Amino acid sequence: MNLDRRHFLSVLGGATLAWPRAVEAFGTQLASGGAPDDEAFWYQVRSTFLIPDDRIYLNNGTLGPSPRVVVDAVTEHVRRVAATFPPGIAWDDLKASVARLVGGDAEGFVFPRNTTEAMSFVANGLELFEGEEVVTTDHEHIGGLEPWRVLEARRGVRLSVAALPVPAASEEELADAVWDAVSPDTRVVSVSHMTFTTGTLMPVVELARRCRDQGIVFCVDGAHPPGMLSVDVGGLGGDFYASSPHKWVMAPQGCGLLYLAPEWRSKLWPTLASGGWDDHALSAHRFNHMGTIDESRMAGLFAASEYLLALGPDRVEARVRYLRGRLEDGLAAIEGVHVVTPAAEALKGGMVSFSVDGVESPDLQRHLSRAASVRTRVIGEYDYGWMRLSTHVYNRPDEIDRVLELVDEVARTGIAG
Ligand SMILES: Cc1ncc(COP(=O)(O)O)c(C=O)c1O
Incomplete structure (x- = not known):
């Protein structure tokens, strides 16, 4: 980390804070190594988390456990506020950090509480009328779907639901499946970047291209990829990208993100309005005027973004994929x-x-939890009934092997009792 960077990190909002130095020390400690199977390296990473040794957490897809430095950043902020020395939010630094992590230009970021809120900002902020159509899929999470269903109920906007192949064989097959649901009335295509159901990466670059060609708005529910994979929310070419950094970026609960392509920063209507909502010189920042907010979660998001940058998004993705x-x-x-x-x-x-x-997945879920304190997610939505497991940087190969042992036993002999 260069001196300028260290300086700005240690004088956030005019206050000298401890967490930036902790992140810097972490970065120095883990400067070398980090191949996907470098267990000595990843052991050190695990030790920066609060997860008990005997808990096997395979549900990052629902919520990411924050590393200690993130928890410290939050509590440090809360203490400062209580001591009447609030550090404030270093918006420019936060946006610059997030842009380094997930791509896009720093001016385009808004920080709602989660993907659900971000998607609602998009759905409610567009001019959509009766008979116009929004295309989604049969693998959308309620957080990415229900905001459009409100428009269906309230304004007579039509939803056209694409049926995705399971398991999908190619990007082309997925793109074509979505495109089959597009009609001359389609104004918006809204899909997940990675489906919560099967963990399928959707061909968002190709879909963005097709939408652009037809003048259709393309909205991505990107709850999952940021923090898991190297992404570029600006470069993929869509209009909106919504996410929940409290998942794979491992920020505190209640950290959302919405990235707006440049043309929407002045065009989108605000859902939540405060002073400056109509000041277009503020660009996307006019959407960050939300009244009094919990600033501590923003401190946590900043720390989480810096933590992952110190670890290195490429190293993170390679380890996630390896596990x-x-x-x-x-x-x-x-x-x-x-x-x-x-x-x-x-x-x-x-x-x-x-x-x-x-074996019913809820029964397997209960069994894994009782036998080895394994945390999992059952995809009960749409009656799919699958068991979903997620891997992140804090997981260990021995945890994976223990779960495999248990599933193997269940597949052979069922669940007793
Ligand atoms: C694909 C997808 N979209 C949206 C959401 C909703 O996220 P949040 O509860 O953070 O708004 C989730 C949550 O699991 C998700 O998996």
Whole structure:
């Protein structure tokens, strides 16, 4: 870290803070090594988390556990506020950090509380009328779907739902499946960047291109990829990108993100209005005027972004994929297990979903929890009934192996009692 950077990090909002120095020390400690199977390196990374040794957390797809430095950044901020020395939010520094992590230009970021709120800002901020159509898929999370359903109920906007292949074989197949649902009335295409159901990476660059060609607004529910994979929210060419850094960026609960392409920074209507909402010189920042907010979560988001930058997004992605690969290969080798996540590496990241013949996923979930304190997610939505497991940088190969052992046992003998 160069001196200028160290300076700006240590004088945020005019206050000298401890967490930037902790992140810097972490970066120095982990400057070398970090190959996907460098267990000594990843052991040090695990030790920066508060996760108990005997808990196997495979549900990052729902919520990411924050590393200690993030928790410290939040509590440090809360203490400063209580001591009447509030550090404030260093907006420019926060945006610059997030832009380094997820791409895009710093001016385009808004920080709502989560993907649900970000998607609602988009749906409510567009001019959509009766009979106009929004295309989504049968793998959208309620957070990315319900904001459009409000428009359906309130304004007579039509939803056209694309049926995605499971497991998907190629980007083209996925893009064509979405495109089958597009009609001359389509004004918006809104899909997940990575589906929460099967962990499938959607062909967002190709979909953005097709939408641009037809003058259709393209909105991406990117709850998952930021912090898991190297992404470029600006470069993919869509109009809006919504995310939840409290998942894979491991920021505190209540940290959302919305990136607006330049033309929308002055055009989108605000859902939540305060002073400056109509001051277009503020660009996307006019959407950050939300009244009094919990600033401590923004401090936590800043620290989480800096933590991942210190770790290195490429190292993170490689480790995430390595662990998911170990898990997925092991699952696929068990008789009676059916993986629904695509086989092609380019179509997935850090999540794998599957079913086990003759076993209900909620029963398997309960069994894994009781047997080895494993945290999982069952995809009950749409009656899919799959078990979903997520891997992130704090997971260890021995945890993966223990889960495989348990699933293998269940697949062979069922669940007793
Ligand atoms: C694809 C997707 N979109 C949206 C959401 C909603 O996220 P949040 O609860 O942070 O708004 C989730 C949560 O799991 C998700 O997986």
